[in-house]
Amino acid sequence: MSRTTFYGFGAYVGSLRGLSECAWWDDDPVLTYKFAQAALVPSDLSMNPSAVRAGKIGIKEIQVDDHRQDGGLTTIGPLFPTGATIGQIWLSQQYYESLPNKPPRQPASGPDDGYDYESTCYLFWDGEQGDRRFYGFHAHIAQVKGPLSQVEIWEGGTGKIRGRGPQGTWWLDLAAVALPPGPDGSEISQAGETGALFLDTTATRSLTLRGPKKPLEMGEILYP
DSSP: OOEEEEEEEEEEEEEEOSSSEEEEESSOTTTTTTTOGGGOEEEETTSSHHHHHTTSSOGGGOOBOOBGGGTSSBOSBSSTTTSBSEEEEEEEHHHHHHOSSOOOSSOTTSOOOSOGGGGEEEEEOSGGGTTOEEEEEEEEEEEEETTEEEEEEOOTTOTTOTTOOOSEEEEEOHHHHBOOBSTTSBOOOSTTOEEEEEEEHHHHHHTTOBOOOSSTTSOOOBOO
């Protein structure tokens, strides 16, 4: 079963290198980086899942997730110079690991409000989960009755904030809408468990769950 893992970052575009190519800072370019050019992260926004489906690139060549208008999570661009220059960018795990100057998974200028899995997304290409997306949330299973679980879910990126309660509580059939527990997947399935829960697009839309603030000062956005 093939899948692509994406990590979310805030993005302040610092330079344009073409219609879809840019370089960006993951945090405030003034306060954190003093406009240091060495801290810029290069990305080609056209190297995305849509390009794979169109037969233009291979899965291993993906750099970033699709723009929100195409069902992804990236909000900068997708074309320049008219596209948004401050927002979110979601890098493929493979591309992220190849970067010599990896941006930190949590921004240096803000509190460590969330767990890494709250800024993680999985896109499956084949197998039982083929062409499905799953988004990471911090969650607690209060009780289980038959196939349904009563689940408390925190809005994206707030799982570590002391005193911050969940965004809401819902009864869900986790077997239908969530990744089962396993390596790099959900961590919870039984009553009383707290941790990572990866929900599919249908669940995130129907529950109107909000994604993490990227950058931190921007308002929450609903998942696509």
